[in-house]
Amino acid sequence: MLSEDYSTIYNLVFKRNSVFVGSVFATAFAFQGFFDYGVTSWYEAHNKGKLWKDVKLKLGDAGEDEDDDE
């Protein structure tokens, strides 16, 4: 990385506080989505076979009309 690149980053992002804070919030928004996705996929991989969506497949159609109370 050249030293001009650091200056470019500095001038683009960090120089104005409004841009800096704005990019912090924008990154936080994107980060939350990826974090949620990552944690969910880890959890589902860790508990594979025990989750409702896996059990539902095993039960077939029998699991569908269980909650029909009318």
Place this chain on the structure above:
Amino acid sequence: MLSNLAFKQISKRGLGLKSIAPRFLSSTSTALKSTYDSPDFSNYLNSNKGSSDKSRDFTYFMVGSFGVLGAASAKSTVESFLSTMSASADILAMAKVEVKLSAIPEGKNVIVKWQGKPVFIRHRTSGEIEEANEVDISTLRDPQNDADRVKNPEWLIMLGICTHLGCVPIGEAGDFGGWFCPCHGSHYDISGRIRRGPAPLNLEIPEYEFSDPDTLVVG
């Protein structure tokens, strides 16, 4: 001349001390007596400081990263508190009731329970619809057209609670062919409007919709 030379020498020596005015002009008598000699740090200073923003970028990047983490965790904390205020899934499931209309023959009443209250559903005959429309609404206690009380004139859906003191009226009874409240004798017609007795208002109409021509969703 001499004083000028002395000033030059002093300013050359005093690296760390910025002199704005010549020392000999100083009003303090001790000014020239200083023997402090600042070391020359120029060999040890970062020579490319100012031309490169690397360390400054790194500092701001760290500050921003912790800002991102802080904002994300603050948002999820607030969100978890707010989500406790929203209705849970079991409450939402109880908030609506679905009725299959094909099971109700013409000229019959059905009472379903919705949020702990009875809901009257009447499949009206064409004669009953005519009868409800024939009434001169200016003679009514709570003037309301039949068309304003139904979405589909064949189906009359009302809350089965007497507007007087909250009893449940009896269907297909009373002097007007509609409902009759046994508690204090209020008579409702085939559109659920109050016709005689102590009740002040017509039977209330709940929120409902026909999700398809055969299914009624109350709530």
